[in-house]
Amino acid sequence: MKTLTLSIAANRTRSSDVRELLKYAQLPGMISLAGGLPDPALFDVAGIDAATAEVFANEARSALQYGQTDGQVSLREAVTGLMKQRGANVAPENVLITSGSQQALDLVARSILNEGDFVAVERPSYLAALQIFHLLGAETVSIPVDGDGAVVDALLSLPADKPKPKLLYLVSNFANPSGATLTLARREKLVRWAVENEVFVLEDDPYGALRYRGSPEVPLVALAEKVPGALEWVGYLSSFSKIMAPGLRIGWAVLPAVLHDACVRIKQALDLHTSTFNQAIAARYLASGRLESHLDTVCKVYGERAEALASALTEAFGDKLRFNRPDGGMFLWGRFEDGTNARELLYIAREKGMIFVPGDVFYPDTPDTSAIRFSFVTVDNAGLLEGVKRLKAAYDEMKQS
Ligand SMILES: Cc1ncc(COP(=O)(O)O)c(C=O)c1O
Structure with missing residues (x-):
């Protein structure tokens, strides 16, 4: 049977590993520090609803x-x-x-x-x-x-x-x-x-x-x-x-x-x-002028989560995991200083109910296999602490084997 021949461009485009990982984020009980999504619980739904009503009332056509x-x-x-x-x-x-x-x-x-x-x-x-x-x-x-x-x-x-x-x-x-x-x-x-x-x-x-x-x-x-x-x-x-x-x-x-x-x-x-x-x-x-106060709320919550994650990681890994404390944004980027392979760690952590993105996917050339990316914004402080606990359990298991 003849099959459709795809273009060169289609064939050289790979699906993103991060998108593949997000499938695991849907599993019940999984703590995902993998996605790059903003926290939907913080969306200013009322403000966007009011803006939409104004559009319909004033400029629908x-x-x-x-x-x-x-x-x-x-x-x-x-x-x-x-x-x-x-x-x-x-x-x-x-x-x-x-x-x-x-x-x-x-x-x-x-x-x-x-x-x-x-x-x-x-x-x-x-x-x-x-x-x-x-x-x-x-x-x-x-x-x-x-x-x-x-x-x-x-x-x-x-x-x-x-x-x-x-x-x-x-x-x-x-x-x-x-x-x-x-x-x-x-x-x-x-x-x-x-x-x-x-x-x-x-x-x-x-x-x-x-x-x-x-x-x-x-x-x-x-x-x-x-x-x-x-x-x-x-x-x-x-x-x-x-x-x-x-x-x-x-x-x-x-x-x-x-x-x-x-x-x-x-x-x-x-x-x-x-x-x-x-x-x-x-x-x-x-x-409507609501963006400023919305951003204040988002930054306050994200800032607290960044701090909670950073403190939990320091407590769990000490100087084995090096990272800069984020002053903004959605990501904490770290590197295991003891040669831990982040992708292998991910496979064990996944079994324990937490995921992150191994840093190697972000390299255009020779990857750093000890790099790791956490997104902390969609998980509350308790979830972040539990996530780090599971990560540490995975790490300990990896080091024992
Ligand atoms: C660095 C960077 N650029 C661009 C985008 C794309 O964002 P959007 O198309 O939603 O504006 C993202 C999304 O995560 C991003 O991280």
Whole structure:
């Protein structure tokens, strides 16, 4: 019997290990520190309900109609307000509304990369970004990450035998998976490097607004305002997924005009536009002024959970597990200093009723098999303590065998 031949792109795209793991999260009694989902119990359902009612009362027909590819004006204006709070002066026409920031990343990658082109990424990196780059047939070259984010100086010694990257992609705040935030000094260096080397730097920032301690760093697009020519070489992505609700599927991109226009053309071909209805709800929600107090609640709860997990891990593993205490975001990234293989540990922990993500999946090249990612935001403090207890039991069993 003849079978359908899939495209090269379909064949080289693997399902994400993290998505596979999430099947186990559904098992009764399982404590999952694996997923990257925000806590649905904290969604501002009443606020989004009120925003939806306002849409129906005031703009039902236009909100149910097709819309423009760049996005609804009301939402683009509201996003300029958010960007101002984050330190960047952006006009509404510079904002592109996308179906999640995942689509924005896809659009930028499609606009810049050809098969065989090189992309510089962090080591470790956001998995679904690597999937996009591989889907397009691009190759990756990686730079390390430490507690201060991507090691920008490593860009000065990229392998000489490989072509110069056309794109550098990085997650700037409380990164997925490393939890690290890029320091101001590195941001400034990066902007200068982008202009001098003519490499487009794409900053992905879905987590920056989830800061529970310390003060925020400014986006690269804001720093680029002061460096001649730099605005042509930096872009910014963000999303309402982690601060409002991921089911709305709304993200945005701030890009130089040439790239913005290319992304709009490609988006026309992909989905015409992002849901007008959901955009109208998001715009009304932002206009209601509820986002700030919602974020206060989310940050308070996430901050307490981060602390509970960090303390429990320190108590259980001492200096065998090294990690930075998160100041924001949804992830705690650690590394076993005694050579423990995190994937083998996962198989035993799963039997004991807890899961996490082994860090090896996040590496574009040689993986660190002792790295481990915990997401602490969907489990309450008691669940986190129990999760660490099960993890320690798995660890002890592994060391005995
Ligand atoms: C670093 C990063 N970028 C982008 C996304 C995609 O988010 P969304 O498409 O929901 O905006 C995620 C989701 O987890 C992420 O962690």
